[in-house]
Amino acid sequence: DAKTTQPPSMDCAEGRAANLPCNHSTISGNEYVYWYRQIHSQGPQYIIHGLKNNETNEMASLIITEDRKSSTLILPHATLRDTAVYYCLHGGSARQLTFGSGTQLTVLP
């Protein structure tokens, strides 16, 4: 199975940008990078995905390095509601998602 590496935890001050890194050195050329988050005891929430170009939506921005071996999810103005576990993933099939252990982001007031 494809593996990603994320820091286990990060803190961010409310109102500041949260930058969450992910290493996915085993990614192959046609695989997308996906980001989901999960607030305690709720279902995962889709955030954003990308292939090679940087992407932005109403929730976040995704920066993918040129070699595609790593990416960074950016929450531009973190709020307390952004406290969650953030999962970065890729895989041979986007239909069979596999989450790693993710990054616990804590937004501090």
Added chain:
Amino acid sequence: KAGVTQTPRYLIKTRGQQVTLSCSPISGHRSVSWYQQTPGQGLQFLFEYFSETQRNKGNFPGRFSGRQFSNSRSEMNVSTLELGDSALYLCASSISPREQETQYFGPGTRLLVL
């Protein structure tokens, strides 16, 4: 537009019993996938349905089964429950089973097996 709904939200069963969980996808979504999430194993894919047909199946024993109805609603069934089946069961829907189609998750059903 309403999100993915799952019922029941919480369930307590005893070993040996069976359980049926229900999932209603987002309106217009025809693909439904099921996942099991536990602290030890993380998120694991169970199966995916589209047009009432199972398209993919994860590495779970035959005690885990599912089906999809003509209105795209789906159910999964676990027979002869074991303590290790205690988990959060998540349903995700997408418009179609196209490879990169985004999946949207429901809130899950938390199953506790005693």
